[in-house]
Amino acid sequence: MLPKRVVRQEFAIQCMAKSEFIAAGKLNYILSDGKLNGCMYPDGKILWSGEIDKTSFAAEKQHKQTSKTCFLCKVRILSDSKSLYKLEFIIHREDPVLISTFANRLQDLLVLYEKEAAAINKLNKWTL
DSSP, X not given: OOOOOOOEEEEEEEEEOSSXXXXXXXXXXXXXXXXXXXXXXXXXOEEEEEEEEGGGTXXXXXXXXXXXXXXXXXXXXXXXXXXXXXXXXXEESOOHHHHHHHHHHHHHHHHHHHHHHHHHHHHHTOOO
């Protein structure tokens, strides 16, 4: 009997940050219904993992039967930038439509986060 093949979905979003930890902190903040953990390896690289409640972004009831989905996330700086990071997600055994919805929802939440942060900075006359 052949081993069961694991289906792997991947997608990436980008965000502005001063470091990998700030980018991961933004992700943790927008995952208010989920959680995010990091594991640092001896070479200094960090692999982030977490889970998110599907009910916060799933449109169809069939996806809400199992309420959590787990993911791995690599946070990488883009080579031509000092402050633009790419968050690369890997999710196993999920519907591609659900993954697309999740990716779009994360991007929307990240844009909203940045707008709110800019408004708070402006209101308080803080400079970055």
